[in-house]
Amino acid sequence: MSRRARLTLLWIGLAAFGLAMAAAFTGIPEFGGTFHPYRDLAVVATFARATANGVSSINFDQRGFDTFGEETILFCAVVGVATLLRPVHRERRRDVGGGGKVLESTSLLVYVLFPLTLVLAADVVAHGAITPGGGFQGGVVLSTGIHLLYVGGRFTLLRRLRPLEWFEQGEALGVVLFGALGLAGAALGSALFANFAPQGQLSDFISAGTVPLFNIAVGMTVCSSVVILLAGFLDQALAIRSDPGTRGDPPDADAKEESAS
Numbered sequence: 001m002s003r004r005a006r007l008t009l010l011w012i013g014l015a016a017f018g019l020a021m022a023a024a025f026t027g028i029p030e031f032g033g034t035f036h037p038y039r040d041l042a043v044v045a046t047f048a049r050a051t052a053n054g055v056s057s058i059n060f061d062q063r064g065f066d067t068f069g070e071e072t073i074l075f076c077a078v079v080g081v082a083t084l085l086r087p088v089h090r091e092r093r094r095d096v097g098g099g100g101k102v103l104e105s106t107s108l109l110v111y112v113l114f115p116l117t118l119v120l121a122a123d124v125v126a127h128g129a130i131t132p133g134g135g136f137q138g139g140v141v142l143s144t145g146i147h148l149l150y151v152g153g154r155f156t157l158l159r160r161l162r163p164l165e166w167f168e169q170g171e172a173l174g175v176v177l178f179g180a181l182g183l184a185g186a187a188l189g190s191a192l193f194a195n196f197a198p199q200g201q202l203s204d205f206i207s208a209g210t211v212p213l214f215n216i217a218v219g220m221t222v223c224s225s226v227v228i229l230l231a232g233f234l235d236q237a238l239a240i241r242s243d244p245g246t247r248g249d250p251p252d253a254d255a256k257e258e259s260a261s
Helices: 003-026 037-048 054-063 064-086 104-126 135-146 156-161 164-188 211-239 254-258
Strands: 092-093 240-242
Touching: 037 054, 054 064, 054 211, 064 164, 064 211, 104 135, 104 211, 135 211, 164 211
Parallel strands: none
Antiparallel strands: 092 240
């Protein structure tokens, strides 16, 4: 295809996109007015399904298909980063010890915060339908709590407590569980990702129908994805080294680097 043909297609696409955006913007409510259809519809749907946390209701009940797309994007992004960070033929993995010297106050703080962070993460995921939080936030908190061990200089213990095979399976299982709940909504409810489970009473721990289940699925995916992502970066920074004698590296560069670490 010639350059002129590519430019022609580009301008046609930009023109079509501009017309679509113009039509969309002219149809939205005016700023500063009293007519807020999206807010009113979201609030009504939130209370109709006994979901005290309106954000979780919007994410998993009212626009569950969009949230599934976001979760899939995260899954694919982590897979891509892990693929790029894998050792190539000129690199090798070396054993890493417990780490350098860490202040006693830092170690003590890690020992105190480690169990508290894990409990907080479980609480944020479990109560995502009735209090601020949910699967996204709880998954990040859980993965952060696990990596507090690295801050405390316990990299060896961190590797034992986060077997990557488990988290790789957990990441895939979370995506599959989310999709299965969506298909169950189509089979047992009114539409794809419909809230088909009993809603219960507003603000009860068991309420909001399928929203808590979606929070668990997202929490599994987010936590596993962040753990796998950080594991790749930590391995690249600490454990993966170039083989001696490769182009651009002096023969003893790797040995000096290992002795320095």
